[in-house]
Amino acid sequence: MRLERFHAxxxxxxxxxxxxxxxxxxxxxxxxxxxxxxxxxxxxAGGAKTFIxxxxxxxPILLIILLINVLISKNGATVLYDGPRIPVFGAxxxxxxxxxxxxxxxxxxxxxxxxxxxxxxWLPPDRALGxxxxxxxxxxxxxxxTARLIPYLTEQAxxxxxxxxxxxxxxQEGSTRQRLQKHGRMLNVLLISSLEGSWQVAEAxxxxxxxxxxxxxxxxxxxxxxxxxxxxxxxxxxxAMLVLAGAGAVAYEFYPHLTPLLAAGSITWVxxxxxxxxxxxxxxxxxxxKN
Amino acid sequence: xxxxxxxxxxxxVTVGLAWLAYALWPSxxxxxxVTSFVFLLLALGLFYLRFExxxxxxxxxxxxxxxxxxxxxxxxxxAPFPNFKPTSYLILLAxxxxxxxxGFMVGATVAVISNMFFGQGPWTPWQMMAWGLIGAxxxxxxRWRGEKVHPLELAVFGAVWGFLFGWFMNTWVWLTTFYPLNxxxxxxxxxxxxxxxxxxxxxxxxxxxxLTRSFLPILYRFRKKLTTTSLEVQTDVETKN
Numbered sequence: 368m369r370l371e372r373f374h375a376x377x378x379x380x381x382x383x384x385x386x387x388x389x390x391x392x393x394x395x396x397x398x399x400x401x402x403x404x405x406x407x408x409x410x411x412a413g414g415a416k417t418f419i420x421x422x423x424x425x426x427p428i429l430l431i432i433l434l435i436n437v438l439i440s441k442n443g444a445t446v447l448y449d450g451p452r453i454p455v456f457g458a459x460x461x462x463x464x465x466x467x468x469x470x471x472x473x474x475x476x477x478x479x480x481x482x483x484x485x486x487x488x489w490l491p492p493d494r495a496l497g498x499x500x501x502x503x504x505x506x507x508x509x510x511x512x513t514a515r516l517i518p519y520l521t522e523q524a525x526x527x528x529x530x531x532x533x534x535x536x537x538x539q540e541g542s543t544r545q546r547l548q549k550h551g552r553m554l555n556v557l558l559i560s561s562l563e564g565s566w567q568v569a570e571a572x573x574x575x576x577x578x579x580x581x582x583x584x585x586x587x588x589x590x591x592x593x594x595x596x597x598x599x600x601x602x603x604x605x606x607a608m609l610v611l612a613g614a615g616a617v618a619y620e621f622y623p624h625l626t627p628l629l630a631a632g633s634i635t636w637v638x639x640x641x642x643x644x645x646x647x648x649x650x651x652x653x654x655x656x657k658n
Numbered sequence: 659x660x661x662x663x664x665x666x667x668x669x670x671v672t673v674g675l676a677w678l679a680y681a682l683w684p685s686x687x688x689x690x691x692v693t694s695f696v697f698l699l700l701a702l703g704l705f706y707l708r709f710e711x712x713x714x715x716x717x718x719x720x721x722x723x724x725x726x727x728x729x730x731x732x733x734x735x736x737a738p739f740p741n742f743k744p745t746s747y748l749i750l751l752a753x754x755x756x757x758x759x760x761g762f763m764v765g766a767t768v769a770v771i772s773n774m775f776f777g778q779g780p781w782t783p784w785q786m787m788a789w790g791l792i793g794a795x796x797x798x799x800x801r802w803r804g805e806k807v808h809p810l811e812l813a814v815f816g817a818v819w820g821f822l823f824g825w826f827m828n829t830w831v832w833l834t835t836f837y838p839l840n841x842x843x844x845x846x847x848x849x850x851x852x853x854x855x856x857x858x859x860x861x862x863x864x865x866x867x868x869l870t871r872s873f874l875p876i877l878y879r880f881r882k883k884l885t886t887t888s889l890e891v892q893t894d895v896e897t898k899n
Binding site for chain 1: 689691692695706709710714715716717719720721722723724725726727728730731732734735736738739742744763767768770771774775777778779780782831834835836837838842843846847850864865868869872873876877880883
């Protein structure tokens with residue numbers, strides 16, 4: 368697997384960097400560049416599927432954001448539609464600026480969602496927890512134990528339900544309150560058995576010497592040449608963003624009038640291109656075949 | 659002492675950063691999306707640091723994991739009731755009985771692990787914080803009220819948190835994607851999710867009224883088991899006097 372050639376830290380910092388950069392700028396060119404890079408990165412590890420799956424239940428949120436921005440904001444100067452007064456919203460006035468602002472904000476959230484999918488695609492849960500164990504050992508053990516207990520408790524819940532059914536409990540019958548109560552009783556049994564179980568887990572941990580001395584740690588994660596290259600690329604990208612922000616190239620105002628797309632001159636598009644190229648280096652390194 | 663110093667230092671750094679952010683970008687120029695995100699990560703780090711530095715026994719760790727797993731599985735058990743999930747109520751109860759530290763960890767762990775099954779996203783850290791805060795505040799409340807709490811009190815507590823949870827989750831979307839940031843847009847952002855918040859609060863109230871009387875004694879019994887201390891075995895008894 369190509370992702371094995373990278374340290375888990377590199378793989379987790381890159382999506383985070385994309386998210387933070389998307390939050391820093393609201394310039395359409397820069398956000399488009401970021402989206403393109405994020406989608407390119409998603410392609411390297413088959414994360415596009417996760418992204419589409421996420422979009423299936425997040426699109427209403429994006430739609431709501433667009434609608435609220437269009438309907439509520441009254442700061443735009445170019446009126447597209449002047450409607451009647453509505454009790455809660457006030458005068459209904461749709462402006463070009465508010466519509467574009469809403470669309471750009473949807474673009475911004477798309478980048479954030481895609482970067483999260485990328486994080487999941489690049490870093491499987493066990494590697495993420497392994498990285499966490501390096502910094503926060505106890506919390507990682509708690510998280511791992513929880514993840515391990517869930518399938519076990521689900522199985523137990525099933526058998527508790529079956530036992531209750533053989534004793535004449537009909538889960539589907541009765542009023543909502545009665546049905547909730549029946550399921551509550553099931554949860555009650557599960558609570559007791561899971562708490563009893565936790566004592567056994569703790570005893571097993573102690574028996575294996577947990578907490579008796581400094582914990583020994585073993586990790587497969589190694590810093591490699593690829594990490595250095597990706598790290599340098601990300602660092603330079605951050606520097607470039609700071610320089611561009613200093614030059615006023617990444618700023619973009621929507622209200623009351625849209626600023627011209629290239630308000631700061633050609634440095635705007637050159638900067639966006641340079642940033643995209645720099646940020647494309649880590650996914651390109653992932654994609655690269657071993658020679 | 660060293661632990662406290664580190665926590666104080668982290669809080670000071672956070673306050674310093676907030677001041678710096680205000681000083682550099684006064685009023686509307688401040689990028690709230692980034693600022694709130696950084697503060698969230700710092701606050702989560704602080705809670706986790708406290709947990710890492712505390713003397714937590716293996717029993718407490720296993721207990722937190724069990725309660726968190728139960729809160730996640732509760733979602734599956736109550737699958738026939740799409741709007742009623744006992745997750746928040748179980749976190750609340752865990753915090754109430756076992757204290758703020760355990761309550762926060764149960765809440766935060768539930769968010770991380772349940773999203774492994776139901777879908778991770780930018781909402782995960784906010785969910786960690788929101789559920790963690792339910793557990794932590796319930797822990798403080800539990801310290802104050804003790805064992806003889808009426809289910810109705812927990813119902814009110816749960817109802818308030820049902821709404822606070824929703825508002826907290828909406829805040830980041832509001833800060834990141836709305837302009838201008840004022841009360842109108844905040845209300846509009848929250849109005850979109852008002853039915854989720856109402857059903858969340860209702861679920862908390864219902865579960866508090868239905869389950870507290872049977873669940874609370876069980877948890878307190880286990881807390882007593884948790885706080886038993888093992889004594890040193892005296893090998894050579896000196897009975898000279």
